[in-house]
Amino acid sequence: MAEKSLPLLEDTCLPFQIEGQDIKGRIVRLGPAVHEILTKHNYPDHVSKLMGETLAFTALIGSLMKYDGILTTQMKGDGSFRVLVSDFHKNSESLKGDIRGYASFDEDIVAGDSLEEIFGEKGYLAITIDQGKFMERYQGIVKLEGEKLTDAAEEYFRSSEQLPTKVMLSCEKDDDGKWQAGAVMIQHYARNTEDEILRDESETKDHWNTSSILLGSLKASELLDNSLSLQNLLMRLYHESGIRIFDHTNIAAGCRCNEDKIRTALTSLDLQELKDVADDGTITVTCDFCTTDHKFELSKLLH
Numbered sequence: 001m002a003e004k005s006l007p008l009l010e011d012t013c014l015p016f017q018i019e020g021q022d023i024k025g026r027i028v029r030l031g032p033a034v035h036e037i038l039t040k041h042n043y044p045d046h047v048s049k050l051m052g053e054t055l056a057f058t059a060l061i062g063s064l065m066k067y068d069g070i071l072t073t074q075m076k077g078d079g080s081f082r083v084l085v086s087d088f089h090k091n092s093e094s095l096k097g098d099i100r101g102y103a104s105f106d107e108d109i110v111a112g113d114s115l116e117e118i119f120g121e122k123g124y125l126a127i128t129i130d131q132g133k134f135m136e137r138y139q140g141i142v143k144l145e146g147e148k149l150t151d152a153a154e155e156y157f158r159s160s161e162q163l164p165t166k167v168m169l170s171c172e173k174d175d176d177g178k179w180q181a182g183a184v185m186i187q188h189y190a191r192n193t194e195d196e197i198l199r200d201e202s203e204t205k206d207h208w209n210t211s212s213i214l215l216g217s218l219k220a221s222e223l224l225d226n227s228l229s230l231q232n233l234l235m236r237l238y239h240e241s242g243i244r245i246f247d248h249t250n251i252a253a254g255c256r257c258n259e260d261k262i263r264t265a266l267t268s269l270d271l272q273e274l275k276d277v278a279d280d281g282t283i284t285v286t287c288d289f290c291t292t293d294h295k296f297e298l299s300k301l302l303h
Ligand SMILES: [Zn+2]
Pocket: 255, 256, 257, 287, 288, 289, 290, 291, 292
């Protein structure tokens, strides 16, 4: 059932459809969830911005999963940026999702360089969807060739779904130093390629053109403005045709690192390896995603 009364401000994803058109969309705004993740990692601001956009994009497409599952967005390359991973774990029954992410890069990474430059010639974006026993595991890969993550995201949809798709992503720190991120996409779901639609003389072409232009007119400051509800933002954009909105997904920062699993992995190592990584009789394993230090006493692991 559509929920129209409750104003949705942040840490949520809202699917919508433009009335009378073959165009559907989704919008995400992250507040406390992205702030928690980015402040824990404390990356340089330009890295945090890319991370925040990636988290918003991951939540945007991860919330699309029909069943419980994990959607992972991974960018890898041979440039000054080695890897950036984020994943979204969806609980379909409660319509909730947890996001997390981490990045690995050279200290001398330069702000303002294109995605292609920072990830190098071998840079790629891989999106993996794992819904366990419910659906076959899916992976789509595109080369990182564009300037921004938006370019890679649109290329991903062009190559994987062959549906005309427009994406907007943003991540900024507000005046109070709070990180916010947003993502919005529209997609023409009739089975036409963008070329076909643009050649088409019918209403379809006008609809897609108009809706794309309207999305292009959305300012990052509006996408991230947490005093403007997502419903009102969409109504402002598409008030002429009207929109229909669907059930939203709540999003939180959350990690799945598990002390028991780490302990099991450690006990499979031999004694010398354990001694090598122990410090004063204690082994500390830091989670890449949530930066939690998991501590184990060497003497207890040996029993
Ligand atoms: Zn963790």
